[in-house]
Amino acid sequence: MTSTDNISSPAPVPPAAPEGREKASGPRSRKGMATRARLVTAAKAVFEDAGFLDARISDIAERAGLSHGSFYHYFDSKEQVFREVAKAIGSLLQEPLYTTIFNPASTATPAERIRQGSRAFLESYRAEARIIGVIEMVSRYDPELTSTRFEYHQAERVRAIKAVQQLQHRGWMDSSVHPDVALAALSAMMNRFAEMWFVQKLFDLDFDEGVEQLTKLSLNALRLADDPASRVVFG
Structure with missing residues (x-):
């Protein structure tokens, strides 16, 4: 199975960031920019392995060495x-x-x-x-x-x-x-x-x-x- 096999229908509406969590504000420092880049690199690897529909935010965060909640500081959604x-x-x-x-x-x-x-x-x-x-x-x-x-x-x-x-x-x-x-x-x-x-x-x-x-x-x-x-x- 290739990475494209998982994409056969429109993606479901993504869940909102956990209630009480601030909207992703993006990096504000060199360290923040580096962390954001790590998430993008991790996301690429996860999307390659799982396809888009089956990729999970928790998998991306784990691949980047971050907590699930940390993802939402930089991005609003998987999309x-x-x-x-x-x-x-x-x-x-x-x-x-x-x-x-x-x-x-x-x-x-x-x-x-x-x-x-x-x-x-x-x-x-x-x-x-x-x-x-x-x-x-x-x-x-x-x-x-x-x-x-x-x-x-x-x-x-x-x-x-x-x-x-x-x-x-x-x-x-x-x-x-x-x-x-x-x-x-x-x-x-x-x-x-x-x-x-x-x-x-x-x-x-x-x-x-x-x-x-x-x-x-x-x-x-x-x-x-x-x-x-x-x-x-x-x-």
Whole structure:
């Protein structure tokens, strides 16, 4: 049984924090921030092992080495800490976009950056496939999680759009393609490809070959040549 097997129906309404307990106020000190991070790390492990529906707050607190009541000082519910886990994973998967592909300090060609970024993305996705599987399933019936993920991805899109527009301005990408559409479509392709490969395990593919195929598809979609002489400054 995989971690996603436990998610087959909408989650029940979460219980409120125990009566008499104050609403989660979050960390107010370095120690508090460290404790909150421990809870997020513990929650990730519990959700991976038990799935979302069967995960219990007491299990998360125990995994973090804290009392059950301590959980409510930082989070109101299981749903809230789950969304925090999802946000952290989303940040991890987005990182190659800005540290590699659209890094203004890089001197690599667009093709080299896309290849390096695709590899970094797929490596992270493969390493976190268990929790990503749970997140993808929960997001299908949790509108707030879906909205939070969308807003997070949108927050940094301006940089990416400018980079695509720069490619168009230099004549290296079809100017009739809308940057928003291009980015959304490529992102959807990469994420769905990785989900089918690492979460659903629908096909068996050599990792290096998978990276190369994803790179070629991205280059073709953007009409970028895999040419070491072609250079562009992103950012």
